[in-house]
Amino acid sequence: MSSDAPRGAAASEWGLQFFGKVSASISHEIKNTLSVINESAGLLDDLVQMARQGMALAPERLERLAATIKTQVERTDAIVRNMNRFAHSVDHHRMGVHLDETLRLMVALVARTAAMGGATVTAVSGQSDLTTITAPFHLHHLLWHCIHWAVDHASADKEFRLQAERNGDRIIIRLEGGCGFILPASQEFPGPAEQALITELEADLKIHAERGQLELILPLRSV
């Protein structure tokens, strides 16, 4: 079997569901920015109608509207760029990935769903040249599960930081924040989907519940 070909359950239904969830989240973000742009256009229309009826047009009002539209266009552009990068993560099963960029992308992709759980996730810059060869889509997928698990199980203070660092011939991606995790009586994480991804990535996952820390350890493979 080609080393580029996906294997096992990691490439299955779970992967498709993850792709669907991220796509749905992105589409919702775009709907929100389009709403603001739509209403801004509508307000411009309203102001034109009022001007036709003799009301003075305040240039500052138009200036603010233009600035709002510009901000929302920039925001939409950033969302689409992230969507594009995520979509391209399936171009090859394994490829060189830049860890800082990967974590920044993840933070952007989880922002809304994490906020739904009352959490914020921030990417902390690590070593700027840290790269490895891995399966980027599966890495995104596993990080998605880790972040959402952490959000659901944080005891308090749901402000998380995500950072990657090199440790010898390994890379440690650390998610930490808050006052620890509440572990359910029957610990079901990592579950079958996560375990399949861990196997696929040749990784290790450690949960330090008292510290509120998750560590994903990947092999460092030179690009």
Add this chain to the structure above:
Amino acid sequence: MSEKVLLVDDEEDFRQIMTERMTARGIEVTTASSAQEALAKIEKESFDAVILDFMMPEMDGVQALKNLRAKQPELQIILLTGHATVEKGVEAMKLGAMDFLEKPADINALVEKIKAAQGKKTLLVEKKSEERIKSILGGKGW
């Protein structure tokens, strides 16, 4: 009498512009940036309609809808949703929403729904008053 509306959305720009547009159409607008804030506001003021973004941080739309209706069963809630399918519409109605609109929404359609909400709420309040009067009269044996 102008309609009184509570607009609930976590996007500040959206709240500002919608407020301006609805005010220009004679609607009195109060805003809230979260479902929690909305719940606090409906305790202090009466509204003809609540326009509720279905996906906001910290409380999902279903829970927000249920909590608002639990506080004020006669509250008329218009949902703003990113994806208005027939299935979602039916689900929203079952949860007690008066109506729903897909974003980006047409302001004229929204204003029509707000007027309808005011009418519906007036009827409900009148019916409640009528029942109360009947109950008092019944109790007095008149």
